[in-house]
Amino acid sequence: MAAIARALTIAGSDSGGGAGIQADLKTFQELGVYGMTALTAVTAQNTLGVQGIYPMSVEAVQQQMDAIGEDIGTDAVKTGMLFNSDIIRGVSEKLVQYRWDKVVVDPVMIAKGGSVLLLEEAVRALRDILLPLSLVVTPNVPEAELIAGISIQGLDGRKEAARIIADLGARHVVMKGGHDESNPDEVIDLLFDGRDFYEFCGPRFVTRHTHGTGCTFAAAVTAELAKGRTVVQAVELAKAFIQAAIAEPLRLGQGHGPTNHWAYRKQHGFAHPTHESGAGE
Numbered sequence: 094m095a096a097i098a099r100a101l102t103i104a105g106s107d108s109g110g111g112a113g114i115q116a117d118l119k120t121f122q123e124l125g126v127y128g129m130t131a132l133t134a135v136t137a138q139n140t141l142g143v144q145g146i147y148p149m150s151v152e153a154v155q156q157q158m159d160a161i162g163e164d165i166g167t168d169a170v171k172t173g174m175l176f177n178s179d180i181i182r183g184v185s186e187k188l189v190q191y192r193w194d195k196v197v198v199d200p201v202m203i204a205k206g207g208s209v210l211l212l213e214e215a216v217r218a219l220r221d222i223l224l225p226l227s228l229v230v231t232p233n234v235p236e237a238e239l240i241a242g243i244s245i246q247g248l249d250g251r252k253e254a255a256r257i258i259a260d261l262g263a264r265h266v267v268m269k270g271g272h273d274e275s276n277p278d279e280v281i282d283l284l285f286d287g288r289d290f291y292e293f294c295g296p297r298f299v300t301r302h303t304h305g306t307g308c309t310f311a312a313a314v315t316a317e318l319a320k321g322r323t324v325v326q327a328v329e330l331a332k333a334f335i336q337a338a339i340a341e342p343l344r345l346g347q348g349h350g351p352t353n354h355w356a357y358r359k360q361h362g363f364a365h366p367t368h369e370s371g372a373g374e
C-alpha cells in the first residue's frame with residue numbers, strides 16, 4: 094500500500110479551471126489524495142462557454158495511462174470528457190489491462206452552454222463498453238435519459254433510469270438531482286446499488302456559479318474510494334463537498350462561474366488520513 098491514496102483522472106482540460114481535469118485535481122488535493130492525469134482533449138473554455146475543442150490521439154491517451162500503470166499505480170480512476178468512441182475504446186482497454194476496478198465514470202456529454210463534449214457516435218461505446226467496467230456511474234438527468242433511452246420525470250423517473258443503467262452493467266448508479274427541478278427547495282442525489290436506493294438530500298442553492306459541479310462531485314467520490322471508503326460513504330462525503338463548494342461561490346467570470354473547492358476544507362479542516370510522513374526512499 095502506498096503512503097498516500099492515489100487517484101487518476103482521465104478527462105479534458107478546462108482552461109477556465111472550473112471543470113474537467115482542473116476541477117478533479119483541485120478536489121483530489123483538497124481531500125488529501127495524490128492526483129494524476131491522462132488528458133483526452135484540450136478545451137478553450139471559460140465561464141461563458143467553450144470556444145474550442147482539440148481532442149488527443151488515442152495513442153497519446155493510452156500512453157499517459159501506461160505511464161501511470163507501469164510506475165506509480167493508482168487506487169481509483171475517474172473518467173470525464175472522453176469526446177469520441179475511439180478514445181472510449183482505448184481507455185477501456187487500458188482499464189482492463191491494468192485491472193483498475195475502482196472506476197468512477199462521469200458520463201460527460203454536453204457543457205452548460207450547449208457545446209458537445211461527447212460526439213453522438215460515442216454514446217453507444219460509452220454505454221456498451223465503458224459502463225460495464227465502472228464501479229460507479231454519475232449521470233445527470235439528460236445524460237441518464239440518453240443512456241437509458243427513456244424520458245425522466247421526477248424521482249420515480251430517475252429510479253426507473255437507475256435500474257436500466259444498472260442492468261447495463263454499472264455496479265452503482267448515482268442519479269444526480271441538479272437538473273430535477275420537480276423539487277424547488279432540495280437537490281436529492283439518488284444512489285442505486287442494484288438492490289437498494291439511498292437518498293442524499295441537501296438544499297437547492299439559487300446561483301449561476303455551478304460550472305464544474307458534476308466533475309467536482311465525481312472527483313470527490315473517486316478520492317474517497319481511493320482512500321478505501323465504501324461507495325455509500327464516498328457519495329455522502331462528495332455530496333457534502335459539492336454542497337460547500339456551491340454554497341460559497343468565488344464569483345469569478347461573467348457567466349457560469351466555478352465552484353469553490355476550498356470551502357469544504359474551510360468548514361471541516363484538512364484531513365490527510367493516509368499520509369505517513371517519512372515514507373519512501
Ligand SMILES: Nc1ncnc2c1ncn2[C@@H]1O[C@H](COP(=O)(O)OP(=O)(O)OP(=O)(O)O)[C@@H](O)[C@H]1O
Pocket residue numbers: 205232233234269270271272280281282295296297298299300303304305306307308310332335336339
Ligand atoms: N443548485 C444546486 N444546489 C445544490 N446542489 C446542487 C445544485 N446544482 C447541482 N448540485 C449538486 O451538484 C452535483 C452535480 O449535479 P448536477 O445534476 O447539476 O450534475 P451535472 O449536470 O453533471 O453538473 P453540471 O450541471 O455542472 O454539468 C450534484 O451532487 C448535485 O446535488
Ligand SMILES: Cc1ncc(COP(=O)(O)O)c(N)n1
Pocket residue numbers: 104105106107112113114136138173174201203204205210303304305306307308309
Ligand atoms: C473539459 C470539461 N469537462 C467536463 C465539463 C462538464 O462540466 P460539469 O462538471 O459542469 O458537467 C466541461 N465543461 N469541460
